Amino acid sequence: MSASQSAVRSRAEAVSASRTLDYMILFTLFFIILGGYHIHFMLTGGDWDFWSDWKDRRLWVTVCPIVAITFPAAVQAVLWTRYRIAWGATVSILGLLFGEWINRYFNFWGWTYFPMNFVFPANFIPSAIFLDCVLVLSNSFTMTAIAGGMGWGLLFYPANWPIIAPLHLPVEYNGMMFTVADLSGYHYVRTGTPEYIRMVEKGTLRTFGKDVAPVSAFFSAFVSVIVYFVWHFFGLWFGKTDFVTST
Amino acid sequence: MKTIKDKVAKLSFVALLIAVSTAMFYTPTASAHGEKSQAAFMRMRTIHWYDLDWSKSQVAVNETVTISGKFHVFKGWPETVAKPEVSFLNIGIPGPVFIRAASYIGGQLVPRSVTLELGETYDFKVLLKARRPGDWHVHTMMNVEDGGPIIGPGKFIRITGSMSQFTNPVTTLTGKTIDIETWGLGDIYFYSFLWIGIGIAWMWYWCKSPVFVPRLIAVQAGKADSMISDTDKKVTMGFIAGTVALTAILMGSTNDAYPVTIPIQAGLMRDMVPLDIPEPTVSVNVDNASYRVPGRSMEMTLTITNNGDSGIRLGEFNTASVRFLDADVAEDEGSYPADLLAENGLSQSDNSPIAPGETRTISVSASDAAWEVYRLADLIYDPDSRFAGLLFFYDEAGNTQMVGIDAPLIPSFI
Ligand SMILES: [Cu+2]
Numbered sequence: 001m002s003a004s005q006s007a008v009r010s011r012a013e014a015v016s017a018s019r020t021l022d023y024m025i026l027f028t029l030f031f032i033i034l035g036g037y038h039i040h041f042m043l044t045g046g047d048w049d050f051w052s053d054w055k056d057r058r059l060w061v062t063v064c065p066i067v068a069i070t071f072p073a074a075v076q077a078v079l080w081t082r083y084r085i086a087w088g089a090t091v092s093i094l095g096l097l098f099g100e101w102i103n104r105y106f107n108f109w110g111w112t113y114f115p116m117n118f119v120f121p122a123n124f125i126p127s128a129i130f131l132d133c134v135l136v137l138s139n140s141f142t143m144t145a146i147a148g149g150m151g152w153g154l155l156f157y158p159a160n161w162p163i164i165a166p167l168h169l170p171v172e173y174n175g176m177m178f179t180v181a182d183l184s185g186y187h188y189v190r191t192g193t194p195e196y197i198r199m200v201e202k203g204t205l206r207t208f209g210k211d212v213a214p215v216s217a218f219f220s221a222f223v224s225v226i227v228y229f230v231w232h233f234f235g236l237w238f239g240k241t242d243f244v245t246s247t
Numbered sequence: 248m249k250t251i252k253d254k255v256a257k258l259s260f261v262a263l264l265i266a267v268s269t270a271m272f273y274t275p276t277a278s279a280h281g282e283k284s285q286a287a288f289m290r291m292r293t294i295h296w297y298d299l300d301w302s303k304s305q306v307a308v309n310e311t312v313t314i315s316g317k318f319h320v321f322k323g324w325p326e327t328v329a330k331p332e333v334s335f336l337n338i339g340i341p342g343p344v345f346i347r348a349a350s351y352i353g354g355q356l357v358p359r360s361v362t363l364e365l366g367e368t369y370d371f372k373v374l375l376k377a378r379r380p381g382d383w384h385v386h387t388m389m390n391v392e393d394g395g396p397i398i399g400p401g402k403f404i405r406i407t408g409s410m411s412q413f414t415n416p417v418t419t420l421t422g423k424t425i426d427i428e429t430w431g432l433g434d435i436y437f438y439s440f441l442w443i444g445i446g447i448a449w450m451w452y453w454c455k456s457p458v459f460v461p462r463l464i465a466v467q468a469g470k471a472d473s474m475i476s477d478t479d480k481k482v483t484m485g486f487i488a489g490t491v492a493l494t495a496i497l498m499g500s501t502n503d504a505y506p507v508t509i510p511i512q513a514g515l516m517r518d519m520v521p522l523d524i525p526e527p528t529v530s531v532n533v534d535n536a537s538y539r540v541p542g543r544s545m546e547m548t549l550t551i552t553n554n555g556d557s558g559i560r561l562g563e564f565n566t567a568s569v570r571f572l573d574a575d576v577a578e579d580e581g582s583y584p585a586d587l588l589a590e591n592g593l594s595q596s597d598n599s600p601i602a603p604g605e606t607r608t609i610s611v612s613a614s615d616a617a618w619e620v621y622r623l624a625d626l627i628y629d630p631d632s633r634f635a636g637l638l639f640f641y642d643e644a645g646n647t648q649m650v651g652i653d654a655p656l657i658p659s660f661i
Contacts, residue, residue, distance in 0.1 A: 015457075022458040028258055056511040083462040084474040086483070087450045094446050097439075112342040113379055113410075117431045125442035126490045129449055133487035136475060151491075158494050162438045162501040166431035168508035170420040174349055174356045180419070182512050184427055186358045187346040187415065194335040194390030196360040201513045 034095035037071040038103075041096060047193065049100070050108070052118050052167050053185030055160070056200035057213040060122075062220045065153040066227055068124055071096070072131055072152075073228040074235025076144070082239065086136045093128035097121060117167065118184040126159040127152040145228040152228075153221025157213050285398065287626040288325055290567035292635040292653065294389050295319040296399035297565055300582055301385065306377045308408035311348060314338070314387060315372040317522065318399070322366040323635055323653035329393035331363040333515060338373050339386030339398055344406065345375035346415060353520035360392070360515050367521035368649075377406040378413045400568040402584045421507050438497070445493075449486055524649070528555030529640050533654035534608065536634060538627055540660050544614030545634070547654075551607055557642040558600030564593055564613050566636030567623055571613040573598055576641055589615035600643070627658035 008014045041049065044067035048060045076088030100121035108119040134148035135141070167181040178186070185198070299316035306312050320331060336350050336357050350357050350373045363369070375385070383406065387399030415427040465474055529551060536547035553559050562577030563570055570583065571592035579588055592615040601607050618624045626634055635653040642648070 018457055018460045021460055022454070025459050026454070053511060056513075082466060083459060084466055084471050085458065085462065086453050086475070086479075090446050090449050094443065094450070097443060101439075114343060115428055115432075117427075117429065117435055120435045120439065123439055123442050125446040126494050129446060129486055129490045132449065133483045133490070136483045137480065137487070139472070139475070155491070155494055158498040159442070162497045163431075163435050165501045165505045165508055166434055168510070169423070169425075169505065170507065170509045171417050172420055173417060176356055176358065176512075177420070177509070178358070178512055179509055180417075180425070180427060180430060182358070183417065187348070187427065188343040189338055189340055189345065189347050191337060191339055191342075191388070191396075194337055194360070194392075194396070195358070196333045196335055196390070196392045196515075198513060200511045 030091060030095050030098075033071060033075060033092050034099045037092055037096045038099035040070065041068060041100075047197070048199075049122055050104075050119055051185060051190075051193075051198075052120070052164065052181040053179075054198060054200055055122065055164050055167075055181065057157075058201055058216050059199050061157050061213055061216040062223075064122055065127065065156045065220045066223045068093075068096075068127075069131075069149065069152055069224045069227050070231045070234075072128060073145075073231035074238065076131070076135060077141070077232045077235030078239035080135055080141075081236070087132055088135075089128040089131040090125070093124045096124070114188050115184070118181075118188055120163070122156075123159050123163060124156070126155045130155055141232055145225055145232065149225035149228045150221045153224040154217050156220070157217050285395075286629065287567065287623045288629050288633065288635075289328060289395075289397065291623070291626070292321050292323055292325050292633070293328060293391070293394070294331075294397045294399070295321060295565060295637050295651075296387050296568060297637065297649075299387065299400060301402045301404065303404065304402070305405040305407065308377050308380065308406060308410065308412050309414065311374050311376045312345070312385075312404060313372060313374050314385065315370070316387070317368055317370045318387075318389065319368040319637065319649070319651070320363050320365050321635060321653070322651060323633075324365050328395075329391060330365065331389070331391045331394070333360045333392035334363050335360045335390040336371060336373070337388040337390050337396070338375065339388040339396075339401060340375075340383055344377075344379040344381060344383045345385075346378055348374040348376045350374070353522070355516070355519060357516060357519075359513065361519050362515065362517045363519060364521065368524055369519060369521050376415075377408075379410045380406045380408055382406075400584050400587050402582075445490070452482055527640075527648045527650050529553055529559055529648055529650055531638060531650050531652055533652050535657070536654050537657045537659050538618075538624065538634075540624065540627070540658060542614060543616060543618045543624070544612050545618070545656075546610060546612045548608060548610050549638075549652075551601055551609065553601045553603055553605055555642065555648075556603050557644065558602050559640040559642050559648070560598055560600050561593075561595060561609075561611065561638060562641045562647070563639040564611070564636055565639065566613075566634065567621065569615065569617045569621060569623065571615060577639065586620065587617065589613070589617060592617075626656060632656050632658075 008017055045064050048054045048063055054060055072089035072092045075092045079085035079088040104116065104119045104121060108114045109116050130151040131144065131148040134151065135144040138144060168179045171178050171180060171183055173183060296316060296318050302313040324330060336352055338347060352361060352369050352371050382403050384401045385404050386401035389397045391397060413428060416424055417427060418424045462474065532550040534548040534550055536545065538545045560576045561573065563572050569587050569589065570579070571589045572578065573593040573595060574591045575598055579590065592613055594612050596610045597607065626632065632655060633653065634656045635651065638650045638652060640648045640650065
């Protein structure tokens with residue numbers, strides 16, 4: 001068959017070929033995003049996401065949404081402008097979570113025997129759906145960055161609260177007070193992660209008393225908006241086809 | 248079509264490999280056997296562990312073993328290592344094969360980082376509750392911020408039984424007894440996968456209809472803004488409202504279920520109480536010291552003055568956890584790791600008691616294969632070629648006195 005001839009002979013064949021391509025591209029895309037995003041998130045969010053005794057109301061709430069909004073912004077930039085695809089953020093987060101759950105279940109628990117209630121990944125799905133929905137409804141990246149980015153940051157803590165609240169029960173142990181999560185961190189020995197590496201409950205938000213989680217979430221949301229813009233342009237640049245010379 | 252399929256399949260395979268390997272490669276450090284790779288000066292001039300005891304060598308799952316002893320924080324702490332202002336009493340085990348049930352410095356529980364003073368000696372105790380069967384090397388260990396882990400001697404402990412029998416019960420301040428090993432797992436799985444399901448539903452709604460090629464063609468044909476239908480928009484509004492509402496509802500029901508919660512606890516602990524050790528009545532001057540490479544032995548000339556009121560004998564030289572004993576004077580009570588114990592490794596030109604008031608110059612040699620095995624001999628390649636260690640003197644009543652020494656070392660290659 002010569003190059004000028006079509007590979008398909010009927011409309012039905014074209015439809016089925018297109019559908020096959022859909023599945024293949026989706027599969028490939030999912031794992032490519034997973035690979036890049038997972039590494040990025042490990043390097044930037046790392047220990048905050050690995051351990052329950054790092055999931056605090058100050059730094060975890062602040063850091064995780066900021067470093068996590070990167071790939072969703074970039075993937076949305078490509079998928080929405082080129083395909084009008086509405087799930088750029090959600091597919092990124094599903095990829096990240098897939099990689100994380102495999103990593104935590106098979107490596108942290110299966111290989112090293114840390115209990116899963118100590119090493120579960122954080123939940124970003126509500127944030128991701130919110131970001132995608134704002135893009136569909138507004139058809140504007142500026143709106144998505146501002147309204148979507150704010151929602152992304154603000155939803156993070158409440159979305160995770162049902163998961164972490166049981167681990168924040170107070171326990172008296174040998175004369176000191178701990179949360180259940182602190183006690184997990186003390187009991188389940190991490191030889192390579194001494195306690196002083198833990199960055200939690202540090203900062204200058206003391207004036208807000210006990211209500212620091214909302215303040216941290218607002219701050220995180222503002223920064224997420226800025227990071228969204230930056231990574232939007234990364235995405236656009238990375239999604240260019242100039243690299244491929246047409247033949 | 249076939250070639251495209253092949254290409255996509257190949258690409259998918261490569262992507263899968265990359266992703267799987269990246270996702271899989273990270274495991275928190277499980278090994279605790281870095282002791283030999285650590286620079287010799289680090290082990291000789293930082294923390295000296297002594298009087299160690301591992302209470303049992305075999306335990307069943309759920310039983311507790313205690314590692315206790317003393318550690319001396321060396322006065323001549325190397326310039327190149329950060330001072331132990333923020334330190335954490337750790338334990339070197341391959342992952343959570345034991346849980347650390349408790350750890351104490353000077354009788355104070357130390358779940359967090361502490362400040363240690365140079366020149367002081369502290370007693371410590373770590374209680375480990377057996378969790379996973381196997382033979383595990385258990386090391387004493389101190390982590391120093393910006394200084395790294397300082398690993399002490401290690402000993403094998405066997406755990407018998409089955410990990411499925413392990414329980415870790417505690418009682419919360421709200422009066423509930425929970426097993427930390429499994430507490431909260433149901434909520435973690437339920438809420439995580441509930442939301443993952445909702446995320447998949449969102450994608451599934453859009454992927455029911457053609458995804459990539461037809462949409463790319465439509466966008467390129469300038470039809471982008473007519474591609475989202477009114478139904479799509481209604482579904483989207485449903486998803487966004489549903490997501491926000493469900494998040495709020497779940498947060499409310501969680502607050503009802505757990506009305507009392509506290510923040511993560513953290514903060515540096517100061518004021519560790521050191522042991523009250525009287526000034527030694529022995530003074531030692533290192534006149535010279537050399538390491539003989541072929542003989543694997545260190546030779547030093549010491550001038551010892553006994554200012555006490557009882558005759559004393561040098562019984563032990565302890566450096567980097569290796570104990571060189573003079574069998575005539577001192578012996579180990581039996582629980583020290585054999586590879587770190589040179590029971591007859593210390594010989595002296597004169598080991599008779601040094602009388603009160605007497606000053607004597609003796610030559611002492613500490614020789615054992617441990618110099619090589621534990622790579623202490625690498626000391627001669629250090630930029631600051633010094634050695635350090637603890638000398639233990641025994642008086643007539645059997646009391647010991649500890650004197651730290653710290654001096655330059657000249658290697659001899661012939
Ligand atoms: Cu070891």
